[in-house]
Amino acid sequence: MNIVVCISSVPDTTSKINFTDNNTKFDSCGIQFVINPNDEFGLTKAMVLKEANGGTVKVITVGDATTEPVIRKTLAIGADSAVRINKTASDSYTTALEIATYLKENPADLIIAGKESLDYNGGAVPGMIAEMLDLPFVNACNGLEIAENNAKVSREIDGGKEYLSASLPLVIGGQKGLVEESELRIPNMRGIMQARSKPLQVIEASISEDFTTSISFEKPAEKEACKLVDSNNVAELVNLLHNEAKVI
Amino acid sequence: MSVLVYTESWDGSFRKSTFEAASYASETAKILGTEVIAISLGEVSSDELDKLGNYGVSKVVSCSAIEKGDGQAATNAIAKITDDANILIFSNTNTAKMIAPRLSAKLKVGIVSNVIGLSESTNPLQVKRKAFSSKAIELATVNTATAILAIAPNSFKLIETGGNCTIEEVATNEKGAITIEGKETASGKISISEAEIVVSAGRGLKGPENWGMIEELAELLGAATACSKPVADIGWRPHAEHVGQTGKVVAADLYFAIGISGAIQHLAGVNSSKVMVAINTDPEAPFFKAADYGIVGDAFEVVPKLIEEIKQLKG
Numbered sequence: 001m002n003i004v005v006c007i008s009s010v011p012d013t014t015s016k017i018n019f020t021d022n023n024t025k026f027d028s029c030g031i032q033f034v035i036n037p038n039d040e041f042g043l044t045k046a047m048v049l050k051e052a053n054g055g056t057v058k059v060i061t062v063g064d065a066t067t068e069p070v071i072r073k074t075l076a077i078g079a080d081s082a083v084r085i086n087k088t089a090s091d092s093y094t095t096a097l098e099i100a101t102y103l104k105e106n107p108a109d110l111i112i113a114g115k116e117s118l119d120y121n122g123g124a125v126p127g128m129i130a131e132m133l134d135l136p137f138v139n140a141c142n143g144l145e146i147a148e149n150n151a152k153v154s155r156e157i158d159g160g161k162e163y164l165s166a167s168l169p170l171v172i173g174g175q176k177g178l179v180e181e182s183e184l185r186i187p188n189m190r191g192i193m194q195a196r197s198k199p200l201q202v203i204e205a206s207i208s209e210d211f212t213t214s215i216s217f218e219k220p221a222e223k224e225a226c227k228l229v230d231s232n233n234v235a236e237l238v239n240l241l242h243n244e245a246k247v248i
Numbered sequence: 249m250s251v252l253v254y255t256e257s258w259d260g261s262f263r264k265s266t267f268e269a270a271s272y273a274s275e276t277a278k279i280l281g282t283e284v285i286a287i288s289l290g291e292v293s294s295d296e297l298d299k300l301g302n303y304g305v306s307k308v309v310s311c312s313a314i315e316k317g318d319g320q321a322a323t324n325a326i327a328k329i330t331d332d333a334n335i336l337i338f339s340n341t342n343t344a345k346m347i348a349p350r351l352s353a354k355l356k357v358g359i360v361s362n363v364i365g366l367s368e369s370t371n372p373l374q375v376k377r378k379a380f381s382s383k384a385i386e387l388a389t390v391n392t393a394t395a396i397l398a399i400a401p402n403s404f405k406l407i408e409t410g411g412n413c414t415i416e417e418v419a420t421n422e423k424g425a426i427t428i429e430g431k432e433t434a435s436g437k438i439s440i441s442e443a444e445i446v447v448s449a450g451r452g453l454k455g456p457e458n459w460g461m462i463e464e465l466a467e468l469l470g471a472a473t474a475c476s477k478p479v480a481d482i483g484w485r486p487h488a489e490h491v492g493q494t495g496k497v498v499a500a501d502l503y504f505a506i507g508i509s510g511a512i513q514h515l516a517g518v519n520s521s522k523v524m525v526a527i528n529t530d531p532e533a534p535f536f537k538a539a540d541y542g543i544v545g546d547a548f549e550v551v552p553k554l555i556e557e558i559k560q561l562k563g
């Protein structure tokens with residue numbers, strides 16, 4: 001089974017987010033980039049599936065050269081090879097189209113993306129790839145079993161889970177539950193050494209026209225100082241919530 | 249010209265987020281001087297469909313044979329109805345994310361998700377959206393003539409118009425390559441993303457056996473229960489309750505953080521809430537910097553008192 005995992009390189013979750021150029025650009029100065037957490041669950045699931053059934057795991061990203069340390073990390077975790085489409089990802093549609101164009105030439109049995117990336121939170125790339133390749137797609141996927149050519153999948157729905165099945169190829173928008181937090185893998189020394197010699201192919205981007213454009217950014221309004229209420233006067237908190245904030 | 253809205257249903261019923269999307273569509277249609285057409289998938293009674301009129305929908309197209317979990321079928325069915333629509337509105341739910349992006353790729357139109365306000369300009373279309381896990385607000389523009397917008401739940405007010413709508417049943421036999429085998433849902437649970445009040449607790453509660461008071465407080469307030477990530481990871485609470493940057497996003501009117509330290513990843517997912525209350529033994533807990541109201545104290549003493557006071561308030 002050939003598995004492709006789509007990887008997005010995102011600011012570490014502890015990052016403070018700032019903007020430059022008159023608030024028109026994300027300020028990456030001092031930011032540590034990591035594998036998008038939803039993608040890391042998918043990558044780990046791909047490793048588990050490969051170990052059980054054989055096959056290959058290839059990662060693919062649309063990004064400029066600054067994303068390579070994150071890509072090397074996916075190789076250190078265990079992916080066999082990587083493809084980087086050389087373009088700063090700026091729009092869901094063009095990102096998806098670059099990936100879908102590659103996958104048309106190089107088909108996979110299973111395509112795992114994250115349900116959303118933690119930078120722009122678009123959550124649109126996986127569904128678009130599925131449509132462009134005319135494949136079934138399951139979003140917010142929190143369970144996946146493969147037997148022969150068939151996938152049994154669960155997805156998170158409000159208040160529960162829905163169970164679905166499809167034959168491969170299939171596109172997944174993954175999240176926690178694909179594997180548990182405790183199953184995530186930290187690259188070991190051997191993995192890191194091997195990653196250096198694993199193939200990382202760089203392909204030039206072919207599409208340039210974005211469907212959406214980012215104009216500017218702002219930060220949410222600062223909160224006023226917290227009103228502290230004495231722990232012996234809980235009635236006062238209820239009073240404030242009822243009469244001042246009017247939320248209960 | 250028209251505005252189209254996908255009105256999602258759960259077991260035949262609409263929810264607040266559905267009516268929010270309809271209200272958003274109706275306000276957008278007002279700006280454009282046009283009408284709102286709703287698309288409903290799956291079995292929904294005509295009484296339920298009628299409710300959409302009150303949120304500004306003038307016509308509902310119902311495709312009762314389509315299962316919403318089959319994204320291909322849903323996309324193809326909607327694509328047939330889009331006709332001359334300029335704007336297609338979705339609520340940003342897990343299911344909508346299986347349909348809206350597909351539709352964007354199929355129709356070759358731009359999509360903006362997590363939208364939090366009406367368009368700032370309609371030509372070109374510009375809207376504000378949440379980005380960087382609610383740590384920022386982005387102004388985005390759509391470069392295609394038609395646009396798809398997915399609205400963040402709890403970010404747009406319901407607007408009742410008192411209007412009526414007509415219903416048209418469309419027979420479609422679209423079928424995707426996926427089979428829906430079944431589902432498992434906990435009944436009576438309030439959805440975290442739509443709840444007006446969320447009572448959330450963290451590792452400060454010391455163990456799963458102590459959640460009784462959290463559930464009692466939530467029930468009293470008609471609130472949803474939530475938790476911090478480590479609490480879900482150790483299995484004290486179900487994963488579905490995990491809120492924050494890597495969990496669910498909360499944009500409630502009132503958010504209680506009980507025994508939650510206020511890590512940046514937690515705050516990112518919940519700080520769109522209007523009012524936040526922190527209850528924590530540690531006066532230095534970062535949550536107090538983000539909260540509107542706070543009590544420095546032991547949850548095991550404060551929460552039972554809070555329950556008593558709220559019972560009195562509710563009479």
Ligand SMILES: Cc1cc2nc3c(=O)[nH]c(=O)nc-3n(C[C@H](O)[C@H](O)[C@H](O)COP(=O)(O)OP(=O)(O)OC[C@H]3O[C@@H](n4cnc5c(N)ncnc54)[C@H](O)[C@@H]3O)c2cc1C
Pocket residue numbers: 013037449450451452453475476477478479490491492493494495506507508509510511512513514517527528529530533545546547548
């Ligand atoms: C990649 C990544 C993603 C993450 N995503 C998320 C996320 O989405 N959501 C999330 O929540 N976390 C997330 N985290 C984890 C986050 O960094 C914190 O570790 C977590 O939020 C802490 O949970 P907590 O506040 O319940 O526990 P703790 O940090 O242990 O805090 C417990 C708090 O309870 C207080 N306390 C103790 N006893 C009492 C008592 N009797 N009464 C009242 N208060 C008491 C303590 O003073 C303390 O402030 C993420 C971390 C990483 C690395």
